[in-house]
Amino acid sequence: MSEALTDKMSVPAVRGSQQESARSGAEARPGTRAILPLIDSPADLKRLGQNELEQVASELRQYIVEVVSKTGGHLAPSLGAVELTIALHYCFEAPRDKIVWDVGHQAYGHKVITGRRDRLPTIRQYKGLSGFVSPTESPYDAFGVAHASTSIAAGMGMAVARDTAGEDYHVVTVTGDGAMTGGLAYEGLNNAGHSGRDILVILNDNEMSISPNVGAISTYLTSITSSKYYNRLKEEVRYILKKVPLGVPAGELAKRMERSLKEVVVPGGLFQALGFQYYGPIDGHNLQELISVLTNLKAVKGPRLLHVITKKGKGLPYAEANSCVYHGVTAFDPASGTMTASGKATAPDYCKVFAEALSRLASDNERIVAITAAMADGTGLVKFGEKHPTRFFDVGIAEAYGVTFAGGLAISGMRPVAAIYSTFLQRAYDQIIHDIGVQCLPVTFCLDRAGLVGADGPTHHGVFDLSYLRAVPNFVIAAPKDGDELCDLLKTAVDQEVYPFAIRYPKRASRRFTPDRAFRTLPIGTWETLHEGRDACLLAVGSMVEAAENVREELLKEGIEVAVVNCRFVKPLDGTLLRELAARYPILVTLEENTLRGGFGDGVHEHLHESGLETGALHHIGLPDRFVTHGSMPQLLDEVGLSPQALVPRVRGIVKGRA
């Protein structure tokens, strides 16, 4: 432990677990020395007694609140996992033992315990800690994660590698009940259960995905937690723990705990049928119980699943009451929970425009249905669900299923609109090709968070969709320059019955949105010349139209005249206009917030080349062939050369022949 860090931490008042647990009596008394500043690694935890561990839990929770109230980030998931995090690091020997998080947004406590306490205030900031879990950041981060439902698959890979090498470390996954709605989790359970390998899956069940969890699995888990088994176990464990305090090695405690756990295995449970020994459910905020059970489960062999019940947002009354809102937050006032407004937008976000437009279109067309994969809030579809409950489907964290489900709806005459973030649609690539593209089904895909997303970083940037969709025959791909055009594109998409149709837009203000305006149908494959020019023509897609107009303004001051074309259809592109522009302008510059590999610029190049036209004067601006880090949008745009201050000299250089 570092002796230098013994000062009492100043932290806001947060309800700690010990207040729930009269037994522990561990509430830090005023004047008590803080312990968290002494925890530099899990080894430091192992030297603590029960009361001190309870105090660490309380301080950890307060520290997370203190930091996230300033930085923003994922709050409620991490607060819910505090005791579980401490118990895991107390019982297991990470990094030798592998603790594999799922999604990783609940791992702020894990970061603090594993030597990153002082850097937590840099979380999600440029060059700071990642908001998720990444082996490049720490050896304690066993596997990189941010998309859901991967933990069991990754853990199984580690278990097989361990067995192959004849080693003997533990593999423990921490998998949320939301993550359990993803098919990949079941592929993992299926494989692990059959293999008989030693793996411990901890099901962190807080009954919440981001929104309340959905589907039969969620109902099944609730039926377990409300069953007599849970209550019996609770009583039994409490009884044993009362009699045998923590710290007693093996012996009586171990024997009695094991007997109790075996007795409460849910008969015929789903997990048992999949080859897992099921244990629990247990209270995920009772440290003593967690530590006792985990200690005992270390000695059990084979695939085991421990069902742990936690409360998302634990300790902060407003976050507990509204964990959906406090799942991910901007900076907020810790006393009241009031979040700081993130700037004054002149127009509503694209996601809000999309939701309003879809509701309007659905009122006129009963065949329109909306699909989300556990992102009802993020995609703006909550209101749609309230207005059209029978035409709204939250399929859980199941993007692949959602896409094929949309295919089934479309082939049966419905007009499905699947609203899925660009980054999460990557999960469904085979479904996009096999179930939608090949059959040319008129499914509308609305890809929110297209382009760079800022603080969530490389796992979440939506910068591949133009490339991965452009490769699929039959797809129409479009990107609006503003909110009004998003409405028009959406109308165009749902009114036609011929093609799969993808519309991508960023998480940003929509520039212009005119409520109650009549939507227009746009001719598919047409571009729009916004400004004529002389020296060059900027071919801009979506978010880059505004950037191109800004470049034009700036360069006009220097006597350089660049045209700006809104290339709202990336596929099919406007071949007639493109060939005309290629003949008219000495320089063409494509601009896109997508990787340059296989993106819009490549499409323009292919078209000119296939038309037998010269491509020498064609330049591309877009994202580089590397994963872009996390940070604020201005920082990231600057880093990749797409910020206004970077674009102006880049285009000037191209026009003047210096690029």
Ligand SMILES: Cc1ncc(C[n+]2csc(CCOP(=O)(O)OP(=O)(O)O)c2C)c(N)n1
């Ligand atoms: C493939 C994928 N789709 C959607 C998301 C967005 N997402 C982030 S966290 C989350 C909910 C996860 O719920 P759970 O696993 O229960 O963890 P909890 O937040 O409740 O701790 C969702 C849907 C994601 N990370 N990955």
